[in-house]
Amino acid sequence: MTTEPKLDIEVLFAELAALGRISEAEPPIVTRVVFSEADLRARAYVKGLFADAGLAVEEDAIGNTFARWAGSDAQLAPVGTGSHIDAIPNAGSYDGTVGVLGGLEAIRSLQRAGFTPRRSIELVIFTAEEPTRFGIGCLGSRMMGSVLQPAAALALSDKDGNGLEALRTQAGFAGTLESVALKPGRFHQFVELHIEQGPLLEQEGIDLGLVTAIAAPASLRIRIEGEGGHAGAKLMPGRKDALAAAAELILALEAAVKSTGAIDTVGTVGVCEVFPGAVNSIPSLVRLETDVRDIDAARRDGVLHALQDACADVSQRRGVTITTELVNADPPAACDDAILAAMESSATEAGKTVKRMVSRAYHDSLFMARVAPVAMLFIPCRDGVSHRPDEYASPEWIAGGVDVLARTLARLAG
Amino acid sequence: MTTEPKLDIEVLFAELAALGRISEAEPPIVTRVVFSEADLRARAYVKGLFADAGLAVEEDAIGNTFARWAGSDAQLAPVGTGSHIDAIPNAGSYDGTVGVLGGLEAIRSLQRAGFTPRRSIELVIFTAEEPTRFGIGCLGSRMMGSVLQPAAALALSDKDGNGLEALRTQAGFAGTLESVALKPGRFHQFVELHIEQGPLLEQEGIDLGLVTAIAAPASLRIRIEGEGGHAGAKLMPGRKDALAAAAELILALEAAVKSTGAIDTVGTVGVCEVFPGAVNSIPSLVRLETDVRDIDAARRDGVLHALQDACADVSQRRGVTITTELVNADPPAACDDAILAAMESSATEAGKTVKRMVSRAYHDSLFMARVAPVAMLFIPCRDGVSHRPDEYASPEWIAGGVDVLARTLARLAG
Numbered sequence: 121m122t123t124e125p126k127l128d129i130e131v132l133f134a135e136l137a138a139l140g141r142i143s144e145a146e147p148p149i150v151t152r153v154v155f156s157e158a159d160l161r162a163r164a165y166v167k168g169l170f171a172d173a174g175l176a177v178e179e180d181a182i183g184n185t186f187a188r189w190a191g192s193d194a195q196l197a198p199v200g201t202g203s204h205i206d207a208i209p210n211a212g213s214y215d216g217t218v219g220v221l222g223g224l225e226a227i228r229s230l231q232r233a234g235f236t237p238r239r240s241i242e243l244v245i246f247t248a249e250e251p252t253r254f255g256i257g258c259l260g261s262r263m264m265g266s267v268l269q270p271a272a273a274l275a276l277s278d279k280d281g282n283g284l285e286a287l288r289t290q291a292g293f294a295g296t297l298e299s300v301a302l303k304p305g306r307f308h309q310f311v312e313l314h315i316e317q318g319p320l321l322e323q324e325g326i327d328l329g330l331v332t333a334i335a336a337p338a339s340l341r342i343r344i345e346g347e348g349g350h351a352g353a354k355l356m357p358g359r360k361d362a363l364a365a366a367a368e369l370i371l372a373l374e375a376a377v378k379s380t381g382a383i384d385t386v387g388t389v390g391v392c393e394v395f396p397g398a399v400n401s402i403p404s405l406v407r408l409e410t411d412v413r414d415i416d417a418a419r420r421d422g423v424l425h426a427l428q429d430a431c432a433d434v435s436q437r438r439g440v441t442i443t444t445e446l447v448n449a450d451p452p453a454a455c456d457d458a459i460l461a462a463m464e465s466s467a468t469e470a471g472k473t474v475k476r477m478v479s480r481a482y483h484d485s486l487f488m489a490r491v492a493p494v495a496m497l498f499i500p501c502r503d504g505v506s507h508r509p510d511e512y513a514s515p516e517w518i519a520g521g522v523d524v525l526a527r528t529l530a531r532l533a534g
Numbered sequence: 535m536t537t538e539p540k541l542d543i544e545v546l547f548a549e550l551a552a553l554g555r556i557s558e559a560e561p562p563i564v565t566r567v568v569f570s571e572a573d574l575r576a577r578a579y580v581k582g583l584f585a586d587a588g589l590a591v592e593e594d595a596i597g598n599t600f601a602r603w604a605g606s607d608a609q610l611a612p613v614g615t616g617s618h619i620d621a622i623p624n625a626g627s628y629d630g631t632v633g634v635l636g637g638l639e640a641i642r643s644l645q646r647a648g649f650t651p652r653r654s655i656e657l658v659i660f661t662a663e664e665p666t667r668f669g670i671g672c673l674g675s676r677m678m679g680s681v682l683q684p685a686a687a688l689a690l691s692d693k694d695g696n697g698l699e700a701l702r703t704q705a706g707f708a709g710t711l712e713s714v715a716l717k718p719g720r721f722h723q724f725v726e727l728h729i730e731q732g733p734l735l736e737q738e739g740i741d742l743g744l745v746t747a748i749a750a751p752a753s754l755r756i757r758i759e760g761e762g763g764h765a766g767a768k769l770m771p772g773r774k775d776a777l778a779a780a781a782e783l784i785l786a787l788e789a790a791v792k793s794t795g796a797i798d799t800v801g802t803v804g805v806c807e808v809f810p811g812a813v814n815s816i817p818s819l820v821r822l823e824t825d826v827r828d829i830d831a832a833r834r835d836g837v838l839h840a841l842q843d844a845c846a847d848v849s850q851r852r853g854v855t856i857t858t859e860l861v862n863a864d865p866p867a868a869c870d871d872a873i874l875a876a877m878e879s880s881a882t883e884a885g886k887t888v889k890r891m892v893s894r895a896y897h898d899s900l901f902m903a904r905v906a907p908v909a910m911l912f913i914p915c916r917d918g919v920s921h922r923p924d925e926y927a928s929p930e931w932i933a934g935g936v937d938v939l940a941r942t943l944a945r946l947a948g
C-alpha cells in the first residue's frame with residue numbers, strides 16, 4: 121500500500137476559483153490567451169502557489185514552467201505531471217487548470233502525508249496549449265517534443281501580425297528557442313490529469329477515465345478570394361461571393377465527417393472571418409479555420425481529402441480562388457502500459473471506478489509522448505461541456521482525480 | 535440656351551484625390567465611417583472648400599450639412615443637390631464624393647460663368663448614407679424625410695455599444711433630433727449626381743444615366759444561437775453548430791434570389807460574425823446581416839419570406855434558435871418628370887448621350903423623395919465596380935456629369 125494522500129479539497133477549489141477570475145473577460149467567462157496580460161497574471165499567481173509549496177521554479181525560453189519537488193535521489197530522471205492554464209475566448213475554469221492546480225494539490229497532499237519521493241516530481245505548465253493566438257495547438261509541448269522546430273516557431277504570428285519572438289520577449293521569456301526541446305530521458309514518465317471534455321464518464325457513472333490513446337487532430341486553413349462590389353448594384357450572374365463559397369465548404373466538411381459513419385470522427389469550422397464585412401458589400405475574402413479529428417488517422421485524412429475536393433469543386437464552379445494550408449496533422453499517441461497499470465492500482469486502492477477510453481481532444485501529453493512514456497487521467501465534466509463558461513467539474517470528481525493522481529505519482533516516484 | 539458652365543476639372547480631380555486620402559486605412563483604401571476621426575477631418579476639409587466658394591454653411595443636429603449659394607429671391611425655396619462623404623470599410627474615392635465635390639464644382643462653374651440664380655442653390659452632405667456603423671443606411675436623409683423617427687434613432691448603437699446620442703454629441707452636433715426632419719417645401723427640387731455603381735453605362739458607351747426610379751432595399755438581421763463546446767470532444771450527433779446553420783441560410787438566400795428569374799433581384803450576406811471564433815470551439819452564436827433589393831417591392835418581399843421560411847426550417851432541423859429583425863424595408867421612389875426633362879435638355883445642350891434607367895443601389899434621394907421632387911444623374915464607373923479601392927470614374931465621365939448637373943441647376947434655379 122502506498123502513502124495515503126492528505127487532500128485539502130477546499131483550498132484547491134478556492135485556488136481554481138481564484139485562477140478562473142483572472143480573465144480578459146468578465147467572470148465567469150474565462151478568456152486567457154497566451155502572453156496576454158491575463159495569462160501573465162495567472163502565471164504569477166500559480167508560481168506564487170508553487171513557491172508556497174516549496175517547489176523550485178524554472179522557465180524555458182517559450183514560457184514552459186517547471187516546478188520541482190526534489191526527490192531523495194538527484195541522479196534519477198523526474199516523474200512529470202501538469203497541463204496548461206491558457207484558455208480560449210469564452211472558456212471555463214477547469215480545462216487545463218485542473219491538471220496544474222490539481223497536480224500541485226497532489227504534491228501537497230503527499231507532503232502533508234510525510235511522503236518523500238525518490239525521484240523528483242516536476243509539475244509543468246505548458247505554454248499555449250490552446251491554438252487561439254498562433255493558430256497551432258500545444259505550442260510549448262510541441263517544441264519540447266521537437267515536433268515544432270525553432271525556425272517554424274519563429275515564423276508564427278497572431279492575427280494582428282505580432283510575431284512570436286516579440287511576444288515571448290515582451291512576456292519576459294529569454295534564451296534561444298533551440299533550448300526548449302527536451303532531451304530523451306529528461307522525464308522518466310509523465311502523467312496528465314484533465315477533465316474529459318466529453319460526456320461518457322458522467323453518463324456511465326464512472327469516476328475516472330484511464331486514457332489509452334490520444335486522437336490525432338488536423339487543422340486546415342482555407343482562404344477564399346472572390347470579388348467584392350456593391351451589394352445593390354452588382355447583379356447576381358457576375359458575382360464571385362467569397363462567403364457563399366465558404367458556406368458550401370462549411371456544409372461540405374460537415375457532410376464528409378458524417379459520411380464516415382464513425383462516432384469518433386468530428387469536424388468543425390470554428391473561425392470564419394469575412395472581409396470587408398459590411399452589410400451592403402459583397403464579401404471579397406473569407407478565411408476559414410477547420411479542425412478535423414479521429415482516433416483513426418487514415419479516416420481523418422479521408423475527411424481532409426474530401427474537403428480539399430470540395431475546395432477544388434467550389435473554386436471552379438464559382439470562379440473564386442481557394443488556397444489551403446495544412447497547419448498540423450499530428451499522429452495519435454499511445455499511452456504507456458506501466459503508467460496505466462499504476463493508475464489502475466491507485467484507483468482500486470482509493471475505491472474509484474475506472475474505464476479505459478480514448479481522448480478525442482488533444483493534450484500536451486500527445487507531444488510529451490515523443491520524449492517520455494505518458495498517460496492521462498480523466499475526470500468527468502458536467503454534460504460533457506467544455507470551452508464554455510458553464511464548463512464544470514464537481515468537488516467530488518476533482519478530489520477523486522487528485523487522490524488517484526497523488527497515489528500514482530507516489531508509486532511512480534516512490 | 536442656359537448659361538455655359540466654366541468647369542475646372544483639374545481642381546475637382548485634385549480635391550477628389552485629397553478627400554480620398556482622408557481615410558482610416560492606408561490609401562488608396564478609403565474607410566471613412568460616420569463620426570470617426572477620418573469622417574470629421576473629411577467634413578472639415580469639405581466645409582473649408584464650401585467657405586472658399588462663398589457658401590454659407592449650416593449643420594443640423596445629426597450632422598447633415600447645408601451649404602447655401604444665395605439666390606436673388608430669398609422668398610423662394612432653394613434647389614438642392616448633394617450626396618454623402620462617408621465610406622464603408624475598404625471602399626474607393628468616388629461613391630458619394632462625386633455628388634458633393636462635383637456639386638460644389640457645378641456651383642463654382644456657374645459662379646465663374648457669371649450666373650446668378652433666382653432660387654438659392656443648396657449643396658447637402660448627408661450624414662451616414664452607409665449603414666456600416668448603425669446598421670441602417672441613409673441615416674441623415676432618413677431623418678430629414680421623417681422615415682426614421684428621433685426615438686428610433688436614439689435607440690441605435692454601433693457594434694461596440696456606443697449609442698447614437700453619445701457619438702453625435704462627441705462629433706460636435708447639438709440640438710434636438712426632432713429638428714432634423716424637413717418641412718415639406720423646404721426644398722423646391724433635389725437632384726443628386728452619383729456614380730452608377732453598375733456596369734450598364736460603360737458597357738453601352740452612354741455618357742449619363744437619368745434615374746427614373748430608385749430600387750427598394752431591405753435588410754434582415756439574423757441571430758443564430760446554437761450550442762458551443764470543444765471541437766474535438768463533442769460528438770457530431772449532439773451538435774447545434776450555429777455556423778453550419780448560418781451556412782445553410784447563406785445558400786438559401788442565394789437560391790431564393792436566383793429563383794425569381796429577374797435580373798433586378800439581388801441578395802447578399804455581407805456580415806457574418808462568429809462567436810467565440812476559435813479554431814477548436816464549436817460556434818455557439820452567429821450574426822448575419824443580409825441585404826435584398828429589387829425594383830419590384832413585392833418580388834423583394836417574396837425573397838425575404840423565402841429566407842424567413844429557411845430560418846424556420848433550419849431552426850427546427852438543427853435545434854438552434856433563430857431570431858430575425860427587419861432593419862428596414864423601404865418603398866421604391868419614383869423620380870420627378872420635370873427634373874428628368876431638365877436633365878435631358880441639359881445633356882442635349884452639352885452634347886452628352888443619355889439613357890433612362892433605374893438605380894439598384896439606394897441613395898439619399900430615396901428619402902429626400904419624401905419631402906421634395908427628386909431625380910438622380912448617373913455617370914459611368916469602370917467595370918461597374920464600387921465599394922472597393924479600385925472603384926474608378928474617369929475625368930471625362932466626371933466632367934460630363936458635373937457639366938450637365940450645373941446646367942440642370944441653372945435651369946431649375948434660374
